[in-house]
Amino acid sequence: MNRVSLLKPVRVCIALAFFLSVALLFLDFRDTGIRSVAGELLFFQFVPSLLKFLNHAAAGAAGFIAVLAMTFFFGRVYCAALCPLGIFQDMISRLFSLCSKGQKHRRYRFSPPRNLLRYTLLILTILVFAGGSGLVLNLLDPFSSFGRIFSNLFRPLAIALNNLGAPLAETFGIHSIYRVQRPVLAPASFGVALASLGLVGWMSARHGRLFCNTVCPVGTLLGLVSKFSLFRVGFDRTACKACGKCLHVCKAGCIDLKAKQVDTSRCVACFNCLTACPDQAMAFGTGRQTLQQNSDRKNNEQTSEAAGRRDFILALAAGGTGLAANRIHAEPAALPGKGRPTTIAETRTSVLSPPGSQSIARYTSICTACHLCVSACPSRVLQPSVFSFGLSGILQPRMDFNAGHCNYDCTVCSRVCPSGALLPLTVEKKQRTQMGVAKFIKENCVVYTDNTNCGACSEHCPTKAVDMVPYLNAAGRKLVIPKVNEAICVGCGGCEHACPTKPYKAIYVDGNPVHQHAEKPVEKKMKVNAGEDFPF
Numbered sequence: 447m448n449r450v451s452l453l454k455p456v457r458v459c460i461a462l463a464f465f466l467s468v469a470l471l472f473l474d475f476r477d478t479g480i481r482s483v484a485g486e487l488l489f490f491q492f493v494p495s496l497l498k499f500l501n502h503a504a505a506g507a508a509g510f511i512a513v514l515a516m517t518f519f520f521g522r523v524y525c526a527a528l529c530p531l532g533i534f535q536d537m538i539s540r541l542f543s544l545c546s547k548g549q550k551h552r553r554y555r556f557s558p559p560r561n562l563l564r565y566t567l568l569i570l571t572i573l574v575f576a577g578g579s580g581l582v583l584n585l586l587d588p589f590s591s592f593g594r595i596f597s598n599l600f601r602p603l604a605i606a607l608n609n610l611g612a613p614l615a616e617t618f619g620i621h622s623i624y625r626v627q628r629p630v631l632a633p634a635s636f637g638v639a640l641a642s643l644g645l646v647g648w649m650s651a652r653h654g655r656l657f658c659n660t661v662c663p664v665g666t667l668l669g670l671v672s673k674f675s676l677f678r679v680g681f682d683r684t685a686c687k688a689c690g691k692c693l694h695v696c697k698a699g700c701i702d703l704k705a706k707q708v709d710t711s712r713c714v715a716c717f718n719c720l721t722a723c724p725d726q727a728m729a730f731g732t733g734r735q736t737l738q739q740n741s742d743r744k745n746n747e748q749t750s751e752a753a754g755r756r757d758f759i760l761a762l763a764a765g766g767t768g769l770a771a772n773r774i775h776a777e778p779a780a781l782p783g784k785g786r787p788t789t790i791a792e793t794r795t796s797v798l799s800p801p802g803s804q805s806i807a808r809y810t811s812i813c814t815a816c817h818l819c820v821s822a823c824p825s826r827v828l829q830p831s832v833f834s835f836g837l838s839g840i841l842q843p844r845m846d847f848n849a850g851h852c853n854y855d856c857t858v859c860s861r862v863c864p865s866g867a868l869l870p871l872t873v874e875k876k877q878r879t880q881m882g883v884a885k886f887i888k889e890n891c892v893v894y895t896d897n898t899n900c901g902a903c904s905e906h907c908p909t910k911a912v913d914m915v916p917y918l919n920a921a922g923r924k925l926v927i928p929k930v931n932e933a934i935c936v937g938c939g940g941c942e943h944a945c946p947t948k949p950y951k952a953i954y955v956d957g958n959p960v961h962q963h964a965e966k967p968v969e970k971k972m973k974v975n976a977g978e979d980f981p982f
Contacts, residue, residue: 450730454717457527465533471862472596472821473604475626481822481862488864490528492664493587497812498866507866517671521678525658525665525714531588532658532665532714534595535650539697542651554654557699559712564659564666571663579838584815586663589864591642593816594841598639598830601821602629627826630849635817635830635841654697659712669711679713679720679730681706686727692719788890788950797834798845798882798937798957801852802860802868805960806835813867815841819859825850827939828859845881847939847955852881854908854938877909880964882937882957884912884930890952893917893927903928903941903953909967911935912953928953934967 467487470480485506488494495509513524525532567586574582584590605626615623649657658665672678683706693701695718700709719728796806800819803809820828820843827850828843835842845852857876860868871879884903892900897919904912911934917927928941930953937955945951 450726451721453730454721457523457715457717461527461533461536464528465530465537468530468592469596469600471818472593473601474821475601475605475608477824481858484818484862484864488589490524491589491864492524492529492668493583494589494814494816494865497814498864501808501812502866502869513668514671517668517675519676521672521675521710521713521715522665522668523715524668525655526716529588529658529664531592531646531662532655534592535646535655535657536697536716538647538650539654553694554696554699556693556696556702557653557656559700559709560660564661564669567661568663568666578811580811580814581838581840583663584813584841585638586661587814587816588658588662588664590814590816591646593818593821594635594639595643595646597817597821598632598636599643602631605629630826630829630846632830634832638841654699655712655714656699658714659698659700665714672713673711675710676732677730678710678732679708679715679717679728681708682727682729685725687725689724691722691724692728695719695722786895788887788895788947788952790887790889791950792885792887792954792956794954794956796882796957796959797831798939798955799835799961800828800843800845800859800868801857801876801879801881801961802863802871803961804869806957807959809867810835810839810842812865813839813842814865815843816864817841817843818862818864819843819868822858822862823850824856824858825853827852827943845939845955845957847942851906851939851943852937854936854940877936878964878966880936880958880962882935882939882955883932884935884937884941884953885956886912886928886930886953887950888927888952890947890950891927892947892952893925894919897921897923897925899925900946901926901928902944902946906940906944908938908940909934909936909964911967912941933965936964 464487467480470478471484471487474480489506489509490513492510492513495507495513498507499510513528516523527533571582571586574580605628608623609625609628612623612625615621645661646657649661659669686706688703688706690703693703697716697718698709698712698714700712701707701719702709717730720730722728799806799809803813815830817830820830827845827847829846829849830841831839831844833840834844854877855873857871857873860871860876863869884907888894892898901914904910904914911931912928913931914926915929917925919925937958939955941953942951942955945953
């Protein structure tokens with residue numbers, strides 16, 4: 447086997463290692479530690495990296511520049527080995543091919559480019575984004591589509607299978623498999639993910655990489671760059687016998703056998719044709735001179751460089767997969783019993799954006815709705831929105847305190863965000879970030895309506911911004927009722943999540959359009975009498 451024929455197996459190894467690592471970021475419900483290297487794994491994702499660079503130009507946000515450079519030198523290797531949605535399409539296509547065995551072997555064929563559709567979608571995406579809306583970009587971005595599919599469809603399935611297998615494992619004395627909390631179903635996000643899977647699945651099963659070469663704006667943009675790539679797949683016309691084997695394995699449908707040409711703008715650098723050609727008439731080189739039979743030495747050198755680069759990416763993608771640590775996600779604490787139905791609705795002026803977003807305007811302009819933060823959130827408080835942030839912010843995660851509350855010392859979402867929509871926060875800074883302020887409606891509180899003490903909101907407040915103060919009801923009974931200190935409230939939603947009143951909460955969090963800095967809570971010292979014995 448010559449060096450050129452090694453390109454495909456090297457590409458496959460890199461693609462599988464990278465795909466499994468990225469998929470685990472979304473599927474990980476055991477906190478294995480893979481998210482600690484999320485930044486390194488997602489460095490090359492084009493759209494998140496581009497948005498991150500536009501809002502915070504730094505070397506750590508220049509992944510899209512590296513992708514453009516790789517494309518200029520080697521063609522669309524990003525689509526072949528670094529795009530999780532592209533690799534997922536290859537898996538679907540391969541599965542469909544295996545299921546079709548016994549009938550007729552799967553064969554691709556040349557198809558003319560659908561330039562009108564692909565360039566129209568690219569221009570539309572750019573124009574809408576330039577106009578201040580990321581709606582089209584978020585829906586068509588391959589990484590975000592992959593994230594929504596795995597977060598909304600495959601992750602719940604993995605958790606369901608785990609929970610079904612847990613009781614069986616216990617009967618055999620295996621306690622490493624345990625039940626975990628089910629994710630919250632978001633119908634709109636689920637529907638979009640299912641539609642995306644249907645479209646991508648059908649196109650890849652029937653037409654290989656048609657989605658990449660007609661719908662995906664990243665694929666179209668990289669296709670324009672790859673037209674000028676230095677290294678490309680091409681024909682040695684003198685050696686080609688027009689057997690068609692290269693054409694039958696070209697999942698991009700870009701090999702014109704009659705003209706003996708390869709449409710480099712659609713070639714996804716899968717290198718299937720190199721291994722399929724029995725006459726070594728397909729080559730990967732710099733031009734006509736390197737595509738002739740007398741230039742094998744130069745081709746081997748170029749292939750060696752490409753393989754070395756791919757081996758480096760493989761090591762980078764697989765480097766963090768050995769970390770493992772198990773942690774069970776606790777179920778929410780039982781809430782106090784509810785009283786009579788409440789009648790006064792909450793008057794929210796703003797929805798809450800996640801910690802690290804700084805402001806709603808900044809957040810909605812950068813977030814690609816990939817839902818990695820939703821998958822990573824241990825308390826499930828982050829949920830996909832519908833129109834909470836407007837039409838352009840559809841599917842972007844919001845703080846939903848019906849599902850959970852934001853853990854006081856948790857910064858997971860800000861550490862895994864690939865686009866920079868959520869900036870990394872230290873625990874100390876997170877604990878002083880005021881995402882919103884708690885508001886109290888006395889007429890909805892069970893202390894007022896049912897003349898009974900509750901205190902659930904105060905018990906769940908980490909800063910004690912909600913304190914219980916003396917209250918004398920109409921009958922003269924001494925009770926305690928909540929009082930909010932807005933200066934030290936961080937808007938974590940612990941109080942709202944714990945409040946038992948329905949349908950309207952007695953205490954709720956109103957969001958800050960621009961995050962504020964909360965004051966540090968005053969720690970109260972307990973009074974202990976030195977001469978007094980402990981009561982137990």
